[in-house]
Amino acid sequence: MCIQCSVGAEGVNMKSDVRIVQAALNQALSPEKPLVVDGLIGPATISVIDAFQRGAVGLNRPDGRVDPNGRTLRTLKDLQPKAFSSDCLAAVMPTAPLSKIETYYPLMQSASEQDESVSGARRLAHFLAQIGHESLSLYYTEELASGKAYEGRSDLGNTEPGDGVRFKGRGLIQLTGRYNYEKYAEYAGIDTSQPDWPELLSTPEHALKVSLWFWDTRHLQEKADQDDLLGITRRVNGGYNGLSDRQAYLQRAKFFLE
Template sequence: MNIDFDMLRHIMPQAKDSDIQHYLPAIQTRLATFDINTPLRVAHFIAQIAHESGQFKYKVENLNYSARALRLVFGKYFQTDDIAEQYARNPEKIANVVYANRMGNGDIGSGDGWKYRGRGLIQLTGKENYRTCGNAIGLPLVEQPDGLANDPNAAVMTACYFWHSRHLNQYADQDDLKSITKRINGGYHGLEERAKFLNRAKQYLEIQGADV
């Protein structure tokens, strides 16, 4: 099916033209490889990456937290105001703490938390996930993690791989936005915005049915 600039502009009205153009060729060529090949599947996929990437604005995880935000979001790691103040507004130090010793990453001193922080349209995080995904799509993501931020092909293929590995086409076929969102987000964060993107996609693709 045809995915064009006007479609992405309609779904993501706040996206920059340059960002749409950055991703468009990869979206046009890569989705079908992962069987994202019907209007409903495409609508759900685009709706999710629109939300996850801030309408194509974000390519790398934003870890520029204030001390207060660190206490709220990562209280497990920053248990006092004094500790939080030591890390506030230092994304690299924050990443190396919160992502240490999990997802295949080494300890704080390894720097893996920062090196394998979230990147891509559906943010890939952690060395083991970079390795598994890279092996599946044939890209050296462990050796070249910044490729996910700089190469639109890598970003789109990684999002498609995530989608396929979680069997999300079957939920798209059922028009089940909540199940897709939970499998991507772990909960229902941003569900209302995801629904708006999905409804615009359905409108553009002339998919029949009530709004989400």
């Protein structure tokens, strides 16, 4: 299942697991006052777990705890509306500040409705898994390294002095190199003479949009339809770095979407 350890009364209460349970409870119960999906265990979350166990699970003696392979988690899974929501995004991206969720959710919701390459539960789940790993849960949209290592890389179109730094990795799935930047600018209708080019790709709107462009132009939706995590990871990463982490992101996304 998608939590690693127990959540609730006398549970291990890893922050990422607590966020998943909080989001799942909100979506299963649609309470008048939803839990804050912050990963912090407290009386409010334990009380809702207890009430869920009494009602939906049918336990006479609820323990206020959700276990990784337990009946409570299975019931939570069964009662998910299978829809993308801000709570879903917060649970899938376990270390993302809530401010990042508030910024990216409307952009991603719009994309999930309008962009065929990420429409449908399976495609969206795989997309979320890859951007989650690549950006460390929506935290990074620009490569930490200076980009000097890309200097003179003609295979990336870096033919001018300073191109390596200027066109270093940006986006939730990082785009690298003059050639790729120019291709994206052509697609997005960006005036590359504007002062904030190419740093523009680090902004939330373009960080997501360039990742969607990469996803579509590499036909990764076809790999997603086949549930081919290995194939997608190879095209995104060039290898299989971080595969177990990508798998964990995918499991969380599927818990809510499928």
